[in-house]
Amino acid sequence: MKKLFYPESIMVVGVSETPTNLGRNIVENLDRFHFKGQLYLVGMEGGNLNGRKIHARIEEVDTKVDLVVFLIPAPFIPEALEVCGKKGIRYAVIESGGFSEFGGENRRLDEQVVEIAKRWNIRFVGPNCISIINLENGVVLPFVLLDPGVLATGPVSFVAQSGGIVNSILRLWSNENLGVNKFISMGNKLNLDENDYLEFLISDQGTKTIGLYLESVSNGRRLMDLAASSQKPVVVIKSNTNTASNQIARFHTAALAGDDEVVSSALRQVGIHRVHNLQEMINAFKIFDLPLMKGPNLAVLSRSGGSAVMAADSAARYGFRLQPFSEDFLQYARKGARAGVIQMTNPLDLGDMFDLEFYREVMHRALQEEGIDGVLFSYAYLSGIDAMTTKHLILAAKEFSHFYQKPVILCMIPNFDEWFMMRRATDFPIFTEPEDALKALSISLTHYRTIVARESHPRTRFEPFTPKAQENTGRLPGIQGPGEVFELLRQYEIPVPAYRLVKDHEEAVQSAKIIGYPVALKTADSRVVHKTELGGVRLNIGDHHELKEAFQGIPGDRFLVQRMAGAGHEVFIGGKYDPEFGPVILFGMGGIFVEALNDVIIQVAPITEREAGEMIDGARGSVLPKGFRGGIKADLDALRQCLVRVSRLLYEHGEIQQLDINPLVVLAEGQGCQAVDARIFS
């Protein structure tokens, strides 16, 4: 795919001499950004542009071309693409709109283009996009004119499903005077999708940080697998969270794991950083433009007491620690701060007397403090008066930050006429407030920890997943009977209390004799969904006599006699098939944690034992299984294994739409777990 971003020759199809022609802008952009390769223009009216001939037909260009860019009406694309295929062109950008985004009647055009590309082995961007930008070599293909004066080359690449968002991010980012590497507007994703671009950018030398804007996820597992394979930070906005999910509400899982919760969990699982708006994306880019934050210890310097207090609040909010400064450091600070009013704490209020050398040196010494992982300097400078010297401070922050490989966060609020002057003083990121900066800094720390954790643990692979066809199960879709469900659990060594399926009272008595009392009697009629509410469950049956009584009035024509589980902690394990990420597993403390609080942890299946442990630790009520208020200590080993096995079951049975194991009783240490009740909808 490198040829797409590093072509030696480009053909632009759809160029004319007419001043309003949009194809001209593509040519103009390539010239403005000094594209050095060969450039061929094609347009049916022919003519000349900027000293270049406009060929009337693609066939007239008789040299080898790496990349073709189309900006001609959609109906002409299939034929033109066919010609390019014949010519041996393997990469295309289709900027034209007018495909199925116009409505279903254009779906035929989609199919034609996809088919032709497949036949000629062409990979293409779009259609319906503002296309790609590579600032490294001037491959700037959008049909709107861009200004090289405001776009610097740098380490950030960005892929978006919306041209408007590409524009907005590009503008916000270049307003910060920070550099762009490759920007991609994917359009309708008929051929190349976010995963293809992500794979390329992970291997791309010039790209250090990757941003994605997605409205839908093409293949969630591939996305996860790619992100987990790379140390580069991947920051994602996944929008379109507002789509009502219409799943079957009688399963807890449906209500608990909405599509958006699954997205958040899946991204977190592989260390992708999800943010929720453009400014957060920009702040994350800025943070990753600095060395990573490698621990929680922060030094806060400030020129105003109020801002020091607010920075300390924010630091606590995002989990940073402000450890005391050393006596040496404080001695220097005391000497340097002329006003003498400062309190010798971290955060350190330096007073408002401007002294560049003192500020520089305090910053420097703070970075040298033992255990300090980063420095935040909230720098409320005086407009006009301090502007020139402030630029020197910015340069010092940049130099120190690189030298010590620790992030230095500069926060300042200039007047409007100096706002961008400060940001454009150099290519060092400037923040406005400590709050935003520290929120971003917590992403940097998370990223560092993710990378370290990956080194010590085998990497989970997220293999592509295809749901099994329904016919494999030989049954109509619907709720499975409890016998089938328990049998499936047993196949995966998920412990279930001994049980027998029975038709009537006599069989029940025989079974109970074998299983041993106390037993539970449950209706096994899959039509009875809310068993408990309908009187379909009798618990703690102690003998034959009670068993006979229990049969009075219990609904259904098949029944389950089951040994009562021992005393323990009740938890919930669920599963569902997510359209974007395939099978996912859910875990929560039982009872109201799940029913009233909707509190569950979600991960994409299958999971490792370590991930199972993280799920248990992450659940809100998870203080319980560790032994709560004098209660018994629970068998966490067994619980972890149960989670791993359920996740494997879900992964290998893609026909399962939803699974509830509720409750799973976790017995005392060494005694295992028991799946007391379970339902499957497939």
Add this chain to the structure above:
Amino acid sequence: MKKLFYPESIMVVGVSETPTNLGRNIVENLDRFHFKGQLYLVGMEGGNLNGRKIHARIEEVDTKVDLVVFLIPAPFIPEALEVCGKKGIRYAVIESGGFSEFGGENRRLDEQVVEIAKRWNIRFVGPNCISIINLENGVVLPFVLLDPGVLATGPVSFVAQSGGIVNSILRLWSNENLGVNKFISMGNKLNLDENDYLEFLISDQGTKTIGLYLESVSNGRRLMDLAASSQKPVVVIKSNTNTASNQIARFHTAALAGDDEVVSSALRQVGIHRVHNLQEMINAFKIFDLPLMKGPNLAVLSRSGGSAVMAADSAARYGFRLQPFSEDFLQYARKGARAGVIQMTNPLDLGDMFDLEFYREVMHRALQEEGIDGVLFSYAYLSGIDAMTTKHLILAAKEFSHFYQKPVILCMIPNFDEWFMMRRATDFPIFTEPEDALKALSISLTHYRTIVARESHPRTRFEPFTPKAQENTGRLPGIQGPGEVFELLRQYEIPVPAYRLVKDHEEAVQSAKIIGYPVALKTADSRVVHKTELGGVRLNIGDHHELKEAFQGIPGDRFLVQRMAGAGHEVFIGGKYDPEFGPVILFGMGGIFVEALNDVIIQVAPITEREAGEMIDGARGSVLPKGFRGGIKADLDALRQCLVRVSRLLYEHGEIQQLDINPLVVLAEGQGCQAVDARIFS
């Protein structure tokens, strides 16, 4: 206090001809901002400044003066203030630092100044502050030079405990080209505090929106009372949230109601809007510069599909509804959108063809749509090309917004060279992203609802509160015995199960006979805190025999025999004395909601029955008392009354540091509540 902000004559003390003299800047500011009143300068070296005589002594000024401003070393202030008092000056601003903020040894200076001011009935600002600004009449007193070119007069007034924060807010706000009314840097608050300024600003005609930055709260109840008396929005940053609270951890209340949670709850209770950073404060000011949002129905217009999707996500996040547009409206939009690619939904993607008249008219018609309460236009304009016409769109938005008295939110992301140009096109607020704008818009809607609710309900008064001295109780501070606690609850008609205090088994049997079985036996030894863990509680004792058995091994030398409460829902009621807001009451669902989830609702006591209802509705597990999963419906009337009574108890017993009623059992409808266990630390 009007004379402080609207003086007819000002005397500045501490002026000299020396170029570096800071007092000169005060005089210069007054001239720059065209202060029209009399101005007298005083400085011990005498001389002349800008054609005005500098008097060597205050006494030389022999006319009436409304306001004196001091910028002389702290040790000279007492004498100077004394002279001013004699001269009949009643308002002063002390900008000088060097009081107790330097350290305890200067506390004597504080006391002197306070005493002199009291004697002469002088109200003063500061010391240690950058003082006050009133743009209405040019009373601009800071000792740093300000630029009238960047400060417009408008409806926002701001009070801060930190000069740095005043500067930052002033800069951020004037960068938006929006107008300032009065800005106050309070300094050390030796005389006037935030409540005094708030009271004045509430009565001040020019002030429509009030911002506060507080690091501590001087008198929380007065703050609440003032805010509740006004329809003007009050937006607060309360920082310094990071102070470790060292209360007695064995009471739930201590862990549940940290000082910062109390602040948030107290502010919310009277409709003060708490925000957490400067940008949120600015966004709130911007929103209150527009008409209030009077309902949840929002129309979203966008020039990019991606931004439409993100705006819809944000709208859902902040509780807004995007109702479908009318057929008439859609017909117009369909006709006007030339590209024909738009989907006819709310959010409406207008396509990116710029057409000012169409955009204007769509905005106009959206405002006319039935039921629409506000319009958001996410307007990703093209730099350079659309800049001039965009200004017309901003003007149209301003005009429509005023005419229809509905907020119009314009979001745009210009290039850096047009960023402030757009913001300075007129005095209409411009937002960057829908996310921030809609977060602020939800504050506007909350404010509208608060004001409407106030009209239909009697206003709660938050009377000043002085904690009762410990000697009133005639006891040493500590944990009260259960007998005392239950007696106190009964005094306030908070129902408790019948009980008797007994010394031994014989008395217990006698008591149980009267009370009736089943009973509980509890140790009444106040030294036994964790009764349950230490085996100090025996429940469900059915007869004399069991009662005798229960006495085996129960610790203590005094005991409580108590009738078992009926079956019901267990909830938690707590109380504590907060240093800033006085007695507060807590409510939460019992059990793990309180113990594992720390989930409680807090309000400042006393509360009304309506507020009690809001507490019950607000608690996270509050689905329970309304009848959960076929459970009994609880007696909510009784619960509300209980809350009101406990709040009155707390208010009238200021010696109570902490109170736990846990559990309070709420019985079935019509059957009331029962406080089963209660503890008080006072």
